[in-house]
Structures are given as C-alpha cells and as structure tokens.
Amino acid sequence: MATIYFLSGLKQYTGGVESLTVDAPRVRELMQAVTERFPALSEPLQMMSIAVDGAIHRHPDYLKLSAGSEVHLVPRISGG
C-alpha cells in the first residue's frame, strides 16, 4: 500500500482530501487510481513531477512501489 499526498494547492481538485492510500504495484497504477477518484487532477498532473520516497522523478510510470511508499506530487522544476 502506497500513500500519495496532495499539496495544499492540489486539494482544490481532491475535494480537500490530503492523502490517499492505494494498493498499487507501480506508480502507473497508483496514478490511475488517483485520477479515477479525482478526475479533475488529470490536467494539473501533466505539469507535475512525482516524488517516490523522497526521490523526484519526471516519468516514473513503471517504477515499483513498496509497502509504505510515500508519494508526493511536486511542481516541475527547470534549472539553469
């Protein structure tokens, strides 16, 4: 079971829900479950990176989740 946390700025799309725990083997399945539950998140998600257990990824769809994984949605960052 992985838990995904929604930043304060995303709670407008989740009806105020701050986190969701999902039985998902990979990030892809987790995000599918999240967007099924909160369809309004689909568009803003396109501009987010995904942090899994502290490491921030750009395209982690097939990254395996472990029991107790913590997932955060992080605004995309560009560097110089």
Add this chain to the structure above:
Amino acid sequence: MSGERKFRYVGTRPVRHDGLDKVTGRANYGADFTLPGLLHGYVLRSPHAHARIVSIDTSAADAVPGVKAVVTGADIPKSTAMLSLGGGKGGFDLADMGDNLLAHDKALYEGHAVAAVAATSAEIAREAAEQIAVVYERLPPVLTVDQALAPNAAILHDRLVTKGQPLPDAPTPTNVAMRMELRGGDVDKGFAESDIIVEYEFTTPMVHQGYIEPHACVARYGEDGQILVWTSTQGPFIVRDCCAGILGLDAATIKVVPSEIGGGFGGKIPVYLEPVAIALSRKAHRPVKMVMSRDDVFRASGPTSGAKVRMKIGVKQDGTIVAASGSLYYEAGAYPGSPAATGAMCALAPYKIPNFVIEAFDIVVNRPKVAAYRAPGSPSAAFATESVLDEIARRLGFDPIDLRLKNAVEEGDAAPYGPKYGPIGLRQVLEATKNHPHWQAPLGPNQGRGVGCGFWFNAGLSSSATVSLSSDGSATVVTGNPDIGGTRVAQSIMVSEELGIPVERVRATVADTDSIGYSDLTGGSRVCYATGMAVIKAAQDVRDQLRARAAKIWDVDVDSVAWNDGCAVPLEPADDRTPLTVHQLAEKIAQTGGPIIGRASVNAPMAGPAFAASICDIEVDKETGVSRVVRYTTIQDVGKAVHPSFVEGQMQGGAAQGIGWALNEEYIYSPDGLMQNAGFLDYRMPVASDLPMIDTVIIEVENPLHPYGVRGVGEVPIVPPLATVANAMRDATGIRFTDLPLSPPRVLEALARY
C-alpha cells in the same frame, strides 16, 4: 553509492583536454562556423515595449540587391503544442516560443523580433531590414509587478487567465499567469505563539546571465528537406525538438550540431535564432548564419525575473522558528513562465518550520521573456528569507549561523513542497561555515560581515553515453551534453575510474543529435550527476565486455573472470592465466571479437538537494556609497567532487554572479519601456579586478542516488550571495537594505536618510 570506495581518479585534478583550444582561441564557437554560399541574417526588432502590429510591408527590403529572403511572424505557424523534456506534455509552450521568435500580432517588449532578412552580407541584411515598414499602434507598457497588478493595467494577452490557484477576485483577462500556494500547519497559530516577528518587503531586479558568447547559429535547409543546424546551445535535442514543433517539421529531418559554448547559465536553453534561420534558409535555398549583438542579447534573449517578495517569520525567544509566510511575485517577461513556483518551493527549504504559507505569482510584463538562470527563482526567495533571519538573529542576540543551525533541516525532515529529505548536508555546511577562520577574522574600518544560506534541487532527467575502446587501450566517451563547466574531463575521469586507464587516454566528445541517444539539456546541475551515471554505466558495459574477452582468451566461463584495479582477473588461477590489463586486452580486440563499444542511458530522478552558505566582508565608502567585497568564502555540499578544480570554479562563478546581482546589476528601463543599459559598459557585471579571490570549502555528503555520491554543483552557489552581501552591508552601515542592487547611489541615498 560509493560507501567506503577508494577512488583512484575521482577527486584528482587533471588538465582538461579542451583547455588549450579554448585559451588559444582555436575552439569553434557558435559564430565561427561557415559554409559555401552562406547568407547572413538580421533581425528587425520592435522599438516599442508594447504595441499592436497593424501591418508589415517587406516589399522594399525584398527589392534590395543581395537580399535572398525575408520572413515575418506569418512564416511561423501559430502552434498550440507543449513540449516536455524527454517526452510527454508540459514544459515549453511552443505557441509562446514561436510568437517570441517573430511577433504575430503584438510586440510585447522593446527588442521583440518582428521580421528577419537573409542577404549576401550582414550589412545588406541590416540595411534591408531597416526598410521594412512596420505600422505599430502603441499601447501603454507594463514594466513592473506593481504596474501589472494595478487596477486598469494594460493587459498583455487578451486571453490570459490565472492558472493554478487564482485568488477569488482574480480578473479575466489578467497579467497574472499563475498563482500557487504551499501550506503547512496553522500559520496564524504559529505567529500567535511567536515571541518575535520580523517582516519586510524585498525587491530584486531583472538581471542577465551575462554569458560572454552571444547567441549564434547557422542553419541549412537542404533541397531534400534535410535540415542542419549548428548552434551554441545548452540542449541540442531541445533545439531540434523546438524547431520541429514550432515550424511544424518532422524532427527526424533535423540534425543539430552543438558548437563549443561560451557560457549559458540557463540562458541558452530556449531557441531565439534557430527556427528563424531555418525559415530564412528554406526560402533562400542557401545556408543562413545569425548572430546576436550584445545589444540583442540584453534586449531580446532571456534574463531572469525581477521579483517582489514579502516575507514574515516568527520565532520563539530560544530561536526556534514557529511560523513563516511569504508572498512572491516574479516577473515572467512577455510570456508566462517565471520561476515563481520554484521560488516558493525554495524559500523556506533549509529550515524546519511547522507552520507556513507561501504563495507565488507568475506575472507577465513588457520585458523580454525570462529564461533560466542558475537555480531559477531561488536567489530572490533566499534574499528575503535570509535577510529576515539575519534581522531576527540581531534582535535575539544570536550568532546568525547558530540561528540557522538551530532550525536546519536534516534527513527525514519534510521539505515545504512535500517529500522528506534523504541524506543532505546543510548542517555540515553550516558547521564548516562557523568553523571557517573567515567567520572569526577581525574586520577593518567601515567593513561589515554577513552570512547567508541557500537551497537548490539539482535535476536528473535523461542522458545517453557511449564509451568506445581502441586497440591501443585508449577510450572515447561520447555524450549529448555541451560542456559548460568542465564536464568532459569529469566524464573522462569516470571512465578512467571504471576501466583503470589514465585520464589523458580518455577523450570526451560532445556529439550531434544524430550521433548519440536523446539527452536532455546541460543545466540544472545535472550533467556530472545524470550524464555521469550514463557514462559510468557505459564504461561498466565496456568492462563487462573486456571480462568476456579475457574469458575467451583463457577459454573459461565469463563468470570466472573478475575485474580488479583495471585488470581482468581469473577467479581460478592457472599458469597461463595472469591478470590482463585493458591495454593487453585491447591489443587482442580484433582476435577476440572486434571493436568494443559500451552504451548506456538513464532517466535519473532529481539528485539529492544541494545546500550552500557563504560569508562576505564588505567595505563601504560612506562618502560615495561605493562598496567593495574584501573577502568572500563559499561553502557547499557537492556530494562528491569528481574534479575539484571545476567544482571550485562553479562555486566561485556562482558566487561572483550573485555578488554582481547584489551590488550592481539591473535592467534599467525608461518609463516607456526602453532598456537604458544594454551593454557591458552600463550593465555593470563584476570583473576579476572587482572581486577578491573567492575561497571555497567543498563538503561531501554522499548522494545515494549516484554511484560516486555526486550531487551536482553549478546552481546553488548563486543562491546565498544576495542576502550574504546585504547582511554584510547591514553590518557595515546599520541599514537593512531591502531593494537590490546595492549600487552606490542607493547606498549613498540610504546613508543620507539614516
């Protein structure tokens, strides 16, 4: 992770292979390339900061002898696509990027390109461009955050609405492109529990990266539709994909060859000239060279945002921070896309703060569209946070480093943007700062000392690498990342470390987009980290192939061959099985199966965050307001320094640019939006004679995401200087300066006022 690994080559300081070419002028930069039949392009730019384009008549220019092509916004399709690094959606708005290349309907800043001419000489192109008749309907310019937010402000984009979390009363259309918010705990309760609350409003000016080499490219649109682009860029694959997306071309028809690059710092990620040169070449059927002047670079490339930041921090009497709130307003320039969100994420990142709210606004103004610049967004945010903390330390009677140490984040603490930190080195950086002799050294008359701290993420993203072994035992490593900060020699060191061959026998090459797998940009402090991972894996691929070659020579199974200290070693010794060096194996490369090429690609997560701190001593002439940095020390956690000299160079360069931002640099505009200082004589960047030797202290807290522990270097050293210098000025003058730069007139005026 390297653990207790003993390095043989990593951490040494070999001479860079490309050094001699660069110091003797032999290296080829963007403007050096030429071709038979080459035409020269010239861009006609808007003289107005904000104007509707009523009409463009190019007929007079077309008729000038020697003119071969003229293009306007009509030649740039109005794209609706978004381009993301490495695939997917998001990132670069190609519609805005295309409109920025050649304006379609409105000129949105002074210098906005409106037409371009290709001719047989640069002089003819310029003279012809000046004959293009553009009819403008001038509009009132919006130059600052306050002007953009004012009631009845002129609107840059008629359809712009606020994305993210707009305020309830947000107007439509608007100049606020985005609002975002980060919140944790109960900020009202936190401030109610605070013993001391300090709040200030700060401004930082728009500044330019100031790279020495102006933008330059050559494009050839062939009769067969195949396109070649030679350009000075931080991201050849980004140039390829942006050109394709903006012009509606198939990326498979475009090959981009990166030249040597004379600095970028984020400013050479976007395209400004390349699609225009392609469009001109397509019309002219000849190759076209385009080179920006320094004036063009200032007026029409991408500086970084000016910002206004209101920061409020509450602490207990024992120095514990209990609450913080901040409002960050970043100028995006003419199109959305300032680093407001990253500024918000960085503003409080070094500290444990249980109750906070940060809001950030991305605001369009009639200035050039901003581009990345070292740790985009973080310096302005840190200027505010670190200045407020300095003031709190003074009011509490605390050592300012002790105040930061008391509140410093550590592994396991949550960042304000959500995830928990892994191993990080802020505490080690602060302790090294406090223990540095500089911190205790006596100050002279009219001198003051300041300290500041900073955070940056450090990027990951996609990289590819190949390593080829020659029959003489030398190797070549090829990547797709232009070398800005000494990455080629760092990559050579990595190959040497894995294969056990001397660094001078490993050549590193930056390939064109046809010759290496996709690689994201050189930027985000990512090349030594992410591309380095690909290089190490590719070298390990070579190493594994060498083990197989040794197994073939010994007629044993590959699993019975180990690799140790640059040699293939038999696990089952026999008289005819003595360890074989790379050189010995390479000599038999043909007999054992032919050439050996290792390859690897990665899509790396962002590296572990980087923290830096700095100490500045400043001396102020109170009669003239002139100040001089007399001593500066920068301390940074880099994870692992592969080539310490280049790490130190990055730290010094970031510090120097940050000092320039703090003391002198700014875009100065007339009320009607015309830049007044578009040249290095009037835009005052620090030069070597302005600065003391900048001392560096490298801290190495290993990043577990990288095989050697590399964390990235190039960006975070520009974050602390703005506040560090201002805090030193506060110490020297007794005045809390909240507006940068601390130029002599501003300092003198403040001294007179107080």
